[in-house]
Amino acid sequence: MDDDAVVDGPAAPPSTPEDAGPPAVPLLAPRDPIVGPLTQIPDLLEWARRFATEPAGPVAIDAERASGFRYGGRAYLVQLRRPDLGTALLDPIALGDLAVLDQPLAHSEWVLHAATQDLPCLAEAGIRPRRLFDTELAGRLAGFPRVGLAPLVEQVLGLQLRKGHGAADWSTRPLPHDWLVYAALDVEVLVDLRDAMEQELSRQNKLEWAQQEFAALVAAPPPAPRPDPWRRTSGVHKISDRRALAVVREMWLARDGLARRRDVAPHRVLPDSAIIAAATARPTTITALVALPVFSGRMQRRNAELWLAAINRALTAPADELPPPRFQGDGPPAPAKWASRDAAAAARLQATKAALAELSERVRTPVENLLSPDLVRRVLWTPPDEQGSGLDAALAQELAGRGARPWQIELVGPVLREAIVTTQG
Numbered sequence: 001m002d003d004d005a006v007v008d009g010p011a012a013p014p015s016t017p018e019d020a021g022p023p024a025v026p027l028l029a030p031r032d033p034i035v036g037p038l039t040q041i042p043d044l045l046e047w048a049r050r051f052a053t054e055p056a057g058p059v060a061i062d063a064e065r066a067s068g069f070r071y072g073g074r075a076y077l078v079q080l081r082r083p084d085l086g087t088a089l090l091d092p093i094a095l096g097d098l099a100v101l102d103q104p105l106a107h108s109e110w111v112l113h114a115a116t117q118d119l120p121c122l123a124e125a126g127i128r129p130r131r132l133f134d135t136e137l138a139g140r141l142a143g144f145p146r147v148g149l150a151p152l153v154e155q156v157l158g159l160q161l162r163k164g165h166g167a168a169d170w171s172t173r174p175l176p177h178d179w180l181v182y183a184a185l186d187v188e189v190l191v192d193l194r195d196a197m198e199q200e201l202s203r204q205n206k207l208e209w210a211q212q213e214f215a216a217l218v219a220a221p222p223p224a225p226r227p228d229p230w231r232r233t234s235g236v237h238k239i240s241d242r243r244a245l246a247v248v249r250e251m252w253l254a255r256d257g258l259a260r261r262r263d264v265a266p267h268r269v270l271p272d273s274a275i276i277a278a279a280t281a282r283p284t285t286i287t288a289l290v291a292l293p294v295f296s297g298r299m300q301r302r303n304a305e306l307w308l309a310a311i312n313r314a315l316t317a318p319a320d321e322l323p324p325p326r327f328q329g330d331g332p333p334a335p336a337k338w339a340s341r342d343a344a345a346a347a348r349l350q351a352t353k354a355a356l357a358e359l360s361e362r363v364r365t366p367v368e369n370l371l372s373p374d375l376v377r378r379v380l381w382t383p384p385d386e387q388g389s390g391l392d393a394a395l396a397q398e399l400a401g402r403g404a405r406p407w408q409i410e411l412v413g414p415v416l417r418e419a420i421v422t423t424q425g
Contacts, residue, residue, distance in 0.1 A: 024160040027153075030184040036089030037077060037175060047080070047088050048100045056107035057082055058133070060190035063118045063125075064170040064183055071259045071266070075121040076170040081187040082108070089183060092125045093171075099126030106130050111194045113149045113186075115217055123222070132214050135190065138197040141206050141213070143364030153189055156196045161185055206365075212405040228327050234272040239279055242322040246314035247279035249323055254310040258303065270300060270307070278311055331374065332381035344423040348380045351419040359415060371412045375402050383420040391417060 038044055051059070059082045063075040070076075078098060081087040092098055110129040112118055114136040122128065139147035146152070150161045165182040172179075201207040226232075230252035239245055252275060259266040274294040283289040286304045289311070295301065332338075338346035356376070360367045367373075379402075384394035395417055399409045 022158070024154045024158050026160045026162075027185055027188065028162065029181065030087060030188050032086040034089065034180050034184050035087060037091040037094075037180070038088060039091045039094035041095065044090065044095055044098070044100060047090075048104045050085050051080075051082065051101060051104035051108070057084065058111050058191050058194060059105060059108040060111045060187035060194075061118070061122070062112065062183070062186045062190075063121050064168075065121060066169050066171040067265065068167060069169040069265055069268070070171050071263050073121050075118075075125050077175065077183055078122070078125060079183050079187045080105075081184075081190070083191055087184050087187060089180060097126040098122075102127045109133055111135065111190045113152075113190065113193075119217070120222070129218055132218055133194045133198070133210075134214060134217065135193050135197055137213055137217075137369075138194075138201055138210050140369050141210050141365055142197065142200050142204060149186065153193055156200070157189055157192055159189060161189075204364075209405075209407045212407055216403070216405055228323070231327055233275055235276040239276070240325045242319075242325065243314065244279040244282070245323045245325065246317055246321075247282060247311055248275055250310040250314040251275045251278060251307060254306055258306065270303075274300060278307065282315060283308070283311065284315070332377050335377065338381075342381070345381050348383070348419040348423050349377065351422065352376060352380060352415060355415045355418065356412070359411070363411070371399075371404060371408050375399065375404060376412075376416070378402065379416055380419065383416075387421075387424065391420065395420075 036043075038047070059080060061081075062079045064077040064079075065073050066076050067073050075092050078090045078092055079087065080090065080101075090098060105127060108131075110132040112132060112134055115132055115134040119128070135152065136147050136149070139152050144152060144155065146155070150163060153159050153161055162182050162185055165179045168179060170179075198207065198210075201210050228249075230236075230249045233248055233252055236245070236248055239248065251270070255266050255270045255275070259269045262269070271294065274292070277292050277294045278289065281288070281292060283292065286308055289295055289308055290301050290304055295304070295307070300307070332345075333341060335349060338349055356367050356370060360370060363370075379395070379398060384391055384398065386394045392413070395413050396409050399413065399416075400406075404412075
C-alpha cells in the first residue's frame, strides 16, 4: 500500500475481503515443534534466560482461561512466541506463577489481541507489559468491520486460523494435543499481523492514535471492583420491588460464595433464571422452593437449605437495608430520562450523537473508540460554564482528567464544544 492511497485525511479505508484476491491459506500446524505445556521450574527458568537475550524483539502473548467452567478468570495456559526463539506453552497453575519472566519480558513489546481480556490474568500470573501492541484495537482504529483474530488474520495476512477451542475448559489436564496446536497457532502470526497493522495505521495517519491507546492500556490501573455486581443477574431488569431485589442480592451472594469455594463458574452452581424465579415467587419453605421448576435439579435440591436461608435473609431484612430499584451511581441519569430532567442536556446529547456518527463514518473508526460514551454523557450533562477559548481549555482539561487521549480530545473536543455552545443561554 502506498501513501498516495490516503483519502480525506486519516480516513482511507482498509482493503476489504472482496479485494483480497486468492482464498485464504489454511494454517494447520505451527512452524516450530510445540514446546510444553511447561510445568517444571527449571524449564521456566531456561525460557526466562532465553527471553532475556538481546535483541529483545516483539513477543506474541496469549492466555487461555476457563471462565465458563471455573470461578474467576485466571489463566490456565499462557502462550509466548518470539520469532527468533520459537513458541513456549506454559502451565501457570503447575508453575505457581510466571513472575520470573517479568523482567526478561520487560524490554520487549508485547503483541496481544484484545489485550484487555488477557492483561488481568497475566498480571495475576505475575507478568505485565511495559509496551504493547493490541492487534484487535488496531483493527478497530483502522476501520476493519470484523476484528476477531481469525477474520483479521484472514483479511490482512491471507491465512485461515483453526477454530473450535476458544471456549473450551482449559483447566482440563492433560490438555489434548489438538488444543495445544490451536493455542500455539494463536500466537504464530501475531507479530506478522502486528507489522501489517502498523503499516495500515501509518497509511491512514492513525499510528499516533494507536500508540496513545496502547500506552493508556499499559498505564491503566487494575479495574475497580464493580459496585453491586449482583445487578448484572440476567433478568433483574424485570424486577423493581425492593424486597424482591434483596432476594436477588442475597441469593447471588450465596451462590458466589459457594462457587468460589468449589472453584466452579457461578452459573454452573445455580442459573440466573433460578435466582429470578425465587425472587418472584419468594418461597418460605424448602418444599415451596424445590417445587419451582428451575430448582428441580439435583444440585439445586442438594443446596436448597442454602438458597432458602438467603431468601429468608432478604425477606426479614429491615426496610432501610433493602436495595434501591436502580443503582445509584455518580454519573448522569440514563439517556432516556434526560429530556424530562434537562431539555438542554438532552438537546446536547442528540446533537452530539449525530455529529459523532458522522465523524465515525468520515474517519472510519467506531464511535465508542472515538471517545468513551460514558465520558461523552458526563461532559454533556454538566458541561463547563466557560465561553470562548476558556471553554476549549476547560473541555480539554476535563476530558484529559477523565482519561481521554490527546488524539481524542483534538478530534472530539470540537464536536462537544459545538453542542455545548448551541445550548448555552
